[in-house]
Amino acid sequence: MARVPPGIAADLVQETFLTVLERLSGLREDGAFGGWVLQIARNLAVDWHRANRKVVALDQAPEASVEPRRTAEAEQVLAAIRRLPEAYAVPLTLRLVEGLTGPEIAERLGMTHGSVRVNLHKGMKQLKEELGVSDG
Numbered sequence: 001m002a003r004v005p006p007g008i009a010a011d012l013v014q015e016t017f018l019t020v021l022e023r024l025s026g027l028r029e030d031g032a033f034g035g036w037v038l039q040i041a042r043n044l045a046v047d048w049h050r051a052n053r054k055v056v057a058l059d060q061a062p063e064a065s066v067e068p069r070r071t072a073e074a075e076q077v078l079a080a081i082r083r084l085p086e087a088y089a090v091p092l093t094l095r096l097v098e099g100l101t102g103p104e105i106a107e108r109l110g111m112t113h114g115s116v117r118v119n120l121h122k123g124m125k126q127l128k129e130e131l132g133v134s135d136g
Helices: 006-024 030-051 070-081 086-096 102-109 113-131
Strands: none
Touching: 006 030, 030 086, 030 102, 070 086, 070 113, 086 102, 086 113, 102 113
């Protein structure tokens, strides 16, 4: 969700898991499963952007919603997250969108909990700057 427009994310998730099923026999270490799946998803998002560079803007209007203001605000935040470096965007998305804890993010990404904490902190600082939000 942090890397592609909302209408595309569900399709890429499906494609990710189809790819996982096709390549599962090639996974060498069970403990690397989460990071491996995430890398497949990242690669598919990159491929989508390459193929659709001129077709769809990342900041496309959100789909119709019961609460258009909240949807617009959420889309604005997601667009700002997409502009961040991947090292910050992915952990922030897992935290803010998926609601995962620091240890859960660390396990999924194959990182230490301390590294996740640092990336979340730095990412949140950059996100606030992107959105023009002050700490005070």
